[in-house]
Amino acid sequence: MHRTVTTTLSKLSNTLNTNGVIPFFYHQDIDRVLEVMKILKRCECNVFEFTHQRDARGLRMFTWLAEKAKELDIIIGAGTVLDASQANRFIQAGAHFIASPFLHADVARVCHENNVVWIPGCSTFHDVAEAKALQASLVTILPGNILGPAFLKQVVNVHPEISFIPSGGVTLVKNNLQGWFDAGALCVRLGESLFTREDVAVKDWVKVEGNVYRALQGIKQIKTSILRTNSITISE
Template structure:
């Protein structure tokens, strides 16, 4: 997929499922449960053992856009891209990681907390800025940053739940990252619950469509 196609998939999905598990087999089961629930954009955190193998396996699934999370350096970025990741997320801004993404036509989503970090990410060429941890910031904070930086596209991550989901779609926000509130039942082996929760997020995303699309008119 080309970068614009990946960006469009993120915009249309409005939800990126964050998969971070202690075992690769469980990560694959969690990812499949999210897919069964209708989520098509998946972030496989590279804190997951053999996470690159998980990305490689999922990259062969039709209709699924898989990315790598917790990418901290350009070497890891390169390995994730070779494994099939179409977008890379980081908890912080690393210009070398962003350049690696640009070099290979992969979407870069570095993490930022402050206006300075957002501008640093934009100057380095980030496609989307992950506001992290979102729970510590809140939608009003993101909306305030978006006012003087209308060119920025945001993805809140960390603290998004099905109950507060609509509130995150303030100015500039095109999608959200959802982890624990979506995948927590994996600890008890209840993958059906993950699928059910995924369906709820997909339904909530469908209701949120127009605002997210307006935020991504530059795409």
């Protein structure tokens, strides 16, 4: 196993805030995953979540990809991590952050012990309070298509010290993205809407890169507009 390479919470948070997105992707062809990472880097997106498929091959792939992430200077994390043993294996393989679809105290403990950022999934106010008790500073809100921006806005008001990342039901439609960022999202989590199955299947990397670039620019414009509006409001 490789030595753990830690990334501070502030560095990850700043990167997510700048990018406005956590891109996540998995494919059984490791070369396609690497190509996606290269596209992200060319589009100045410096973070990537590898959503492994809970098998030994996924861990081997991640170990190799973590080395490539060093070369590309990309923060790489492991997603869909379900228990402490999985978390530990991915941390030792080089994960900068661990994302889980739900709360798990043992996963939190392993991440804290290794100084690796833990991003749990939460679906209720109780979940968020529990995540806070387990020292989570970044929290995924899911499923976004059911909870919606109104839930996010409420939970941000109650827990302004936590940064929230909606996942599921997040699309590249401007009104959808606008709603999430207006509600207080740090960034959004996007997968197939960035890397469509059809484009990846035929390796149309030019189309994929164009899609990623437009998405990042659109998110940047939304966040800039919100910052400008907030600045005007404060000055008044």
